[in-house]
Amino acid sequence: MAKLTIIGTGYVGLTTGLALAKHKNKVTFLDVDQNKIDMLRNGKAPFFEEGISEAISNYEQFTTYTVDKDVYNDSDIFFVAVPTPEKEDGSSELKYVNAVLDDISKYRVNKDKFLLIIKSTVPVGTNKKIQDLLNSKDLNGEVASNPEFLSQGTALWDSLNPHRIIFGVQTKWAKDILESLFASFGSPMIVMNLESAELVKYASNAFQALKISFINEMANISESTGANIGDVAAGMSYDPVIGNKFLRSGIGYGGSCFPKDTKSLAKQAKNAGVNSFITDAIIKTNESQVLRLSTEVLKYEGRVGILGLTFKPGTDDTRETPAHYIIKELNKNGIVPIVYDPKGQDMYKRMFEDDRVIFAKDARDVIASSDNILLVTEWQEFKDLKEKDFEDKKVFDGRRIYDFAFYQIGRGYKA
Numbered sequence: 239m240a241k242l243t244i245i246g247t248g249y250v251g252l253t254t255g256l257a258l259a260k261h262k263n264k265v266t267f268l269d270v271d272q273n274k275i276d277m278l279r280n281g282k283a284p285f286f287e288e289g290i291s292e293a294i295s296n297y298e299q300f301t302t303y304t305v306d307k308d309v310y311n312d313s314d315i316f317f318v319a320v321p322t323p324e325k326e327d328g329s330s331e332l333k334y335v336n337a338v339l340d341d342i343s344k345y346r347v348n349k350d351k352f353l354l355i356i357k358s359t360v361p362v363g364t365n366k367k368i369q370d371l372l373n374s375k376d377l378n379g380e381v382a383s384n385p386e387f388l389s390q391g392t393a394l395w396d397s398l399n400p401h402r403i404i405f406g407v408q409t410k411w412a413k414d415i416l417e418s419l420f421a422s423f424g425s426p427m428i429v430m431n432l433e434s435a436e437l438v439k440y441a442s443n444a445f446q447a448l449k450i451s452f453i454n455e456m457a458n459i460s461e462s463t464g465a466n467i468g469d470v471a472a473g474m475s476y477d478p479v480i481g482n483k484f485l486r487s488g489i490g491y492g493g494s495c496f497p498k499d500t501k502s503l504a505k506q507a508k509n510a511g512v513n514s515f516i517t518d519a520i521i522k523t524n525e526s527q528v529l530r531l532s533t534e535v536l537k538y539e540g541r542v543g544i545l546g547l548t549f550k551p552g553t554d555d556t557r558e559t560p561a562h563y564i565i566k567e568l569n570k571n572g573i574v575p576i577v578y579d580p581k582g583q584d585m586y587k588r589m590f591e592d593d594r595v596i597f598a599k600d601a602r603d604v605i606a607s608s609d610n611i612l613l614v615t616e617w618q619e620f621k622d623l624k625e626k627d628f629e630d631k632k633v634f635d636g637r638r639i640y641d642f643a644f645y646q647i648g649r650g651y652k653a
């Protein structure tokens with residue numbers, strides 16, 4: 239059993255810490271946000287994610303939540319899961335990491351060597367820069383990289399059952415600590431240098447995004463040639479080289495990861511003087527795919543309703559959601575849609591104040607108040623709707639859940 243501190247209680251920090259607590263490590267969560275810490279102390283998750291509240295109470299005896307920075311003296315293992323947003327030039331904004339280092343130099347009187355494990359997704363070379371910062375502040379710490387591969391909606395399960403655990407290390411000392419922390423997870427552990435670990439994360443996300451953009455391109459070809467993308471994807475999926483994952487065509491990928499990471503990877507390639515033809519094409523294809531539904535619905539007169547605002551079901555997250563690009567396009571054409579999402583309305587309101595929409599109280603409200611209905615997020619409650627629930631309105635299905643739709647991605651218009 240190890241003692242460790244997780245800095246940052248977002249998706250990555252909280253689920254990583256809870257997974258380590260499940261494996262009977264003593265985990266202290268440190269956050270600058272008193273509000274979040276109060277919620278966690280009361281057994282509440284600061285974001286919507288299946289199973290998190292239960293895990294908070296299940297592993298209670300192994301966890302502590304605090305804003306008290308003296309905890310920097312209580313352990314020698316730190317996981318950094320603070321935001322590292324993208325700057326204009328594609329590099330990472332390291333001000334939050336820097337603030338952590340400032341706090342360590344201010345509060346840590348314990349002079350023992352510590353391991354600073356970076357979980358956040360950062361451009362290749364960033365962990366070295368963090369090591370240089372540590373050295374310049376005369377801090378007795380060593381940086382390691384341990385990228386995270388969880389998906390929102392299944393974040394806790396993914397943290398508990400990782401397909402692989404990647405360690406980017408500089409010394410055997412760091413490798414031994416990380417391997418002993420994660421050995422009981424039973425997942426493959428792969429050790430490499432800092433730069434490779436950083437690139438594994440970008441390469442994995444870009445490859446998944448590539449599958450989505452590729453199948454969306456095939457969906458568009460299907461629509462114009464009489465093929466049906468559902469059958470095409472099913473036919474492809476039996477080839478073990480291709481597999482059956484991430485072949486769901488739709489209105490493009492969104493979220494806090496794929497859009498940001500693919501763009502960052504393209505920038506990193508350019509900075510390194512390397513071509514990024516494939517990554518550029520993934521991005522371009524997606525930018526055009528998110529507008530497929532708005533392009534089609536704008537061909538028809540009438541009021542527009544939208545079902546779903548989040549970038550996928552199972553989360554309240556609306557970061558980089560295709561819904562925003564669709565709504566912007568409708569607004570540009572003088573249309574103010576009526577919208578409903580079971581979890582994402584609050585975040586949408588906060589994030590996209592300039593978007594003009596009318597919020598509905600449920601799906602029925604949307605259907606009753608519109609002529610043309612766009613299915614944007616495949617929430618189960620929308621999947622449960624039947625043809626008769628749509629009262630003969632025109633349905634534009636962006637996620638291929640309604641066979642009866644007037645228009646469907648990858649099939650086109652109903653014959």
Ligand code: UGA
Pocket residue numbers: 386387388389390391443446450483484485486487488489490491492493494495496549550
């Ligand atoms: C993604 C990756 O799946 C994780 O492996 C990765 O660890 C994570 O980013 C991250 O970098 O932290 P996430 O953004 O939570 O996870 O969501 P996904 O389930 O990958 O979906 C992303 C987008 O792609 C969604 O908008 C979804 O609707 C779309 N998608 C996904 C498709 O259009 N078709 C598919 O077949 C799969």
